[in-house]
Amino acid sequence: AIRITQSPSSLSASTGDRVTITCRASQGISSYLAWYQQKPGKAPKLLIYAASTLQSGVPSRFSGSGSGTDFTLTISCLQSEDFATYYCQQYYSYPWTFGQGTKVEIK
Amino acid sequence: QVQLVESGGGVVQPGRSLRLSCAASGFTFSSYGMHWVRQAPGKGLEWVAVISYDGSNKYYADSVKGRFTISRDNSKNTLYLQMNSLRAEDTAVYYCASSMVRGVIYDAFDIWGQGTMVTVSS
Numbered sequence: 001a002i003r004i005t006q007s008p009s010s011l012s013a014s015t016g017d018r019v020t021i022t023c024r025a026s027q028g029i030s031s032y033l034a035w036y037q038q039k040p041g042k043a044p045k046l047l048i049y050a051a052s053t054l055q056s057g058v059p060s061r062f063s064g065s066g067s068g069t070d071f072t073l074t075i076s077c078l079q080s081e082d083f084a085t086y087y088c089q090q091y092y093s094y095p096w097t098f099g100q101g102t103k104v105e106i107k
Numbered sequence: 108q109v110q111l112v113e114s115g116g117g118v119v120q121p122g123r124s125l126r127l128s129c130a131a132s133g134f135t136f137s138s139y140g141m142h143w144v145r146q147a148p149g150k151g152l153e154w155v156a157v158i159s160y161d162g163s164n165k166y167y168a169d170s171v172k173g174r175f176t177i178s179r180d181n182s183k184n185t186l187y188l189q190m191n192s193l194r195a196e197d198t199a200v201y202y203c204a205s206s207m208v209r210g211v212i213y214d215a216f217d218i219w220g221q222g223t224m225v226t227v228s229s
Contacts, residue, residue: 032213034215036152036216038152042221043219044144044152044202044216044219045219046215046217049207049214049215049217055217087151087152089152089215089216091213091214091215092213094157094166095154095168096142097154098152099151
């Protein structure tokens with residue numbers, strides 16, 4: 001199985017900050033990577049797919065980059081509604097695997 | 108309105124069975140691969156199983172292989188997860204989710220249900 005290592009596991013930031021979360025795959029997955037946002041008690045929400053394509057309706061302050069094994073999610077100007085947990089996921093091969101999650105908290 | 112609604116969760120004793128359902132509406136359910144994903148309390152997301160749009164292909168996580176069965180009834184726009192020989196470690200919120208692109212299972216999940224809680228405890 002492809003392992004996804006996501007970092008950091010948590011971070012504290014202020015509204016307006018630029019935030020970066022990284023995921024590293026244990027083998028190349030081309031651009032078959034998605035990013036999800038999850039708020040407490042809610043289902044995950046797709047933010048980005050194909051490593052860098054913004055899902056419809058997602059604010060442009062979210063962006064993704066990378067290919068192969070190294071990927072990044074960037075929130076350019078953190079808003080109050082962005083405090084949540086973020087997960088990356090590879091869908092290159094079975095079994096589908098998720099990163100461990102990054103909890104973005106208010107500083 | 109595009110949505111998935113899970114049902115069937117509850118409290119069950121170890122070793123017993125439970126069947127989850129996921130009712131789809133607002134999109135052509137029969138054209139999309141469907142997944143089950145679970146989340147143990149306070150933990151991350153774990154993929155559980157997938158079924159292709161026509162039910163011809165099914166894959167499972169090692170942790171549930173041989174115990175869980177995914178199926179679908181396209182005439183009823185419903186996805187199922189039959190869970191047998193349940194263990195305490197199966198305790199989680201179970202989400203159903205849809206692949207983004209018609210006919211594809213190696214894809215991101217763009218539609219998620221609200222989840223149903225399964226608690227395995229004596």
